[in-house]
Amino acid sequence: EWDSRKSNFRNGISPSNPGENLVYRPLSLGDFDKGFVNLLSQLTKVGEVSREQFEKRFSSMKSSNGTYYVTVIEDIEKGEIIGAATLVVEQKFIHKCACRGRIEDVIVSNVYRGKQLGKLLVEALTLLGKALGCYKMSLECKEENFKFYESFGYSPDGQHFMIQRF
Template sequence: MTKFNDLPSDDNSYLFDPKILKDINWENATCTFKNNISIANPGDSLVMRPLRDDDFHQDYLELLGQLTKVGKIEEETFFKRFEEMKECCGTYYIIVIEDLKNNRIIGTSSLIIEHKFIHTAGQRGRIEDVVVDNEFRGKQLGKLLVQALVLVAKKLGVYKISLECKIHNIPFYELFGFKKDEQSFMIQRFEEMY
């Protein structure tokens, strides 16, 4: 059975080098986990890793469908978007939790890095698309996904990290040090294409 430390760093099928997850300092976590849950040990028969180009076949898009509308995406479209994200080296960090028993993705979250001119040409992080499969909720996996991305963002040297969430989720995100800001978040939605 594949273990976290066995993930090859030279495997070109990953969105980003798995070594980034291996090398984060788990001692800097701001929240605690029961049962020794960590990036290296997300649970029985589970592995946390970067998104891979073949995750289309492991129900990745179906999982995202539990969060929001996904639309009809063919394998070719998935692979093309994956390659576009990968070419933006240092911008997209999508992690997944794979259930090795059933060969499917049961959790995911994304860290997007914005490269700026402000803050001495600094980087800003944004966490998005946090979702855990209905069957696996309540097992600390959402907490693990967010904590991992916060630690990755720190390792990458962002000057700030943010996320959008519903009001009832604010206490959950406060566990990781997120605070409500005085700024107002505004949005403009355009008609969906599908």
């Protein structure tokens, strides 16, 4: 749906044309067998995720209409998921019951780095969030990635994330 929207991609790369043998699309059920979960383990600890758990989470996300936009890049020659990123649209009461967009779990397989795919994922989801009417977009990242995200219009806002792990 967002493919057709006006975008500002450069270098010939776009959501509808992510590169040779590559397709950018929403996550689908079959992606369990295409290494989606495995790819996420390049981002953080994933642990054991069974097919059943994956399918349950997939349909739960899908049924919470308009909240989760999990997108993937597939290498169709290999039948492998090599990139992924998620837009979460969080509903608020503030800002006249607006929504806040969060970019989460951005990962490109290390074999496919340097092909502007991270840029593609982040730009596409940022445009999608904007098109969906989010009043702001945010993401968490390491300081070393600030430059990368700044190139898409993100900037530190003086607030710092505080976390508690369980």
